[in-house]
Each structure stands twice: as structure tokens, then as C-alpha cells.
Amino acid sequence: GESVGLHLPTLSVQEGDNSIINCAYSNSASDYFIWYKQESGKGPQFIIDIRSNMDKRQGQRVTVLLNKTVKHLSLQIAATQPGDSAVYFCAALGDKFYFGSGTKLNVKP
Amino acid sequence: DTEVTQTPKHLVMGMTNKKSLKCEQHMGHRAMYWYKQKAKKPPELMFVYSYEKLSINESVPSRFSPECPNSSLLNLHLHALQPEDSALYLCASSQRVAQNTEAFFGQGTRLTVV
Numbered sequence: 001g002e003s004v005g006l007h008l009p010t011l012s013v014q015e016g017d018n019s020i021i022n023c024a025y026s027n028s029a030s031d032y033f034i035w036y037k038q039e040s041g042k043g044p045q046f047i048i049d050i051r052s053n054m055d056k057r058q059g060q061r062v063t064v065l066l067n068k069t070v071k072h073l074s075l076q077i078a079a080t081q082p083g084d085s086a087v088y089f090c091a092a093l094g095d096k097f098y099f100g101s102g103t104k105l106n107v108k109p
Numbered sequence: 110d111t112e113v114t115q116t117p118k119h120l121v122m123g124m125t126n127k128k129s130l131k132c133e134q135h136m137g138h139r140a141m142y143w144y145k146q147k148a149k150k151p152p153e154l155m156f157v158y159s160y161e162k163l164s165i166n167e168s169v170p171s172r173f174s175p176e177c178p179n180s181s182l183l184n185l186h187l188h189a190l191q192p193e194d195s196a197l198y199l200c201a202s203s204q205r206v207a208q209n210t211e212a213f214f215g216q217g218t219r220l221t222v223v
């Protein structure tokens with residue numbers, strides 16, 4: 001089956017710094033990936049997606065990088081803010097969405 | 110409207126009760142999903158509906174019974190649950206199953222089984 005995992009379970013950063021959250025996946029057939037943000041007591045919220053024919057995609061303050069060779073993707077958050085504190089999940093689409101184990105981002109003021 | 114609406118937000122039920130969780134979307138999505146999420150864990154897929162038909166059941170116990178009455182609604186009927194079934198139940202929808210488009214999630218129903 002699909003395995004999507006994260007390297008760091010908890011990440012603490014200073015407000016204003018950049019954050020990098022990593023994710024590894026095992027199914028080379030996955031061709032679509034999403035990063036979700038989940039705040040306490042809420043459902044996952046879409047942040048950014050990337051298709052396998054791309055290696056980089058930028059949004060507002062966020063960038064997703066995809067390295068298909070090593071089956072790795074990352075989420076970069078620029079100028080991290082207290083409102084970015086949440087758990088971040090990567091998800092890979094095979095025949096269904098598989099979620100990674102999540103990284104908790106703590107932003108220190 | 111990019112919302113997936115789930116009701117109720119919170120539910121406490123006894124092990125002999127029968128209750129239902131409801132999910133609604135009006136985005137014209139033809140794929141709808143139920144996920145179960147325990148604390149500090151990622152969502153785990155339970156069921157997938159495609160065009161109102163059950164397409165994936167991830168070996169979920171029969172005490173959970175999904176229903177898709179129409180393309181906008183998804184229900185999860187609960188009966189004879191166990192305390193370990195307490196979790197956040199998330200509904201999601203996407204345009205089509207296995208299509209490269211995002212899945213939109215509801216805010217979830219926090220279920221406590223006593």
C-alpha cells in the first residue's frame with residue numbers, strides 16, 4: 001500500500017523565520033500531492049498542490065518542492081507567522097488520498 | 110460555495126444508541142469520503158463514494174454504515190459503537206475519484222462514545 005511519511009514530527013520556529021516541512025512517499029505511481037493545514041478542532045484546510053510533471057509550485061508565502069527521484073516533497077513557509085501554527089499533512093493521490101503522519105509547527109513570537 | 114458542511118459538530122452517544130452523522134456539499138462534486146481521525150494522527154480513510162455508489166470500504170466494521178442519498182449528501186449511520194470509536198469524523202469531497210484535484214474537508218464531527 002501507499003506510505004506517506006514525514007521526517008520531523010514537531011518543528012519550532014521563530015516568528016518571521018522561514019519554515020520547511022518535509023514528506024516522503026513510497027508509491028512512485030502517485031502523480032498528485034497536496035499539503036493540508038489543520039488547526040486544533042478543525043478539518044484539514046488545503047494549502048497548495050503540485051502535480052508530478054512539476055518540481056516546484058509557489059503560492060502566497062508557500063512553496064512546494066517535489067523531487068520524484070527520491071520521492072520527497074517539502075513545504076516552505078516564508079516569514080512564518082503565529083497564525084501558521086498548526087499540524088501540516090502531506091497527502092498523495094494514488095487510487096485514493098493517503099495522508100502522511102503530520103508535522104506540528106510551533107511559531108514562537 | 111466551497112464548503113463541506115458537517116452536522117452535528119459534537120456528538121456524545123452510548124454504546125447502545127443509534128445516531129447518524131451528516132455531510133453536505135453543493136460544489137457538484139461526485140466523489141465523497143468519510144475519514145476517521147484520532148488525536149495527533151492523520152485522517153484514516155473509511156469509505157469512498159463515487160457517483161453515489163460505494164467504491165471503497167477500507168474494511169470498516171459494520172457498526173459504521175455509510176449512505177449517499179444523492180449527489181450532495183453523505184451520511185454515516187452509527188450503531189453499537191465502542192469507546193475506541195471516539196474520534197473526529199471528517200467528510201470530504203472532490204470533483205471525481207482519483208482525479209488530480211483537491212479534496213475539500215468539512216470541520217468534522219467530534220464523536221464521544223460512552
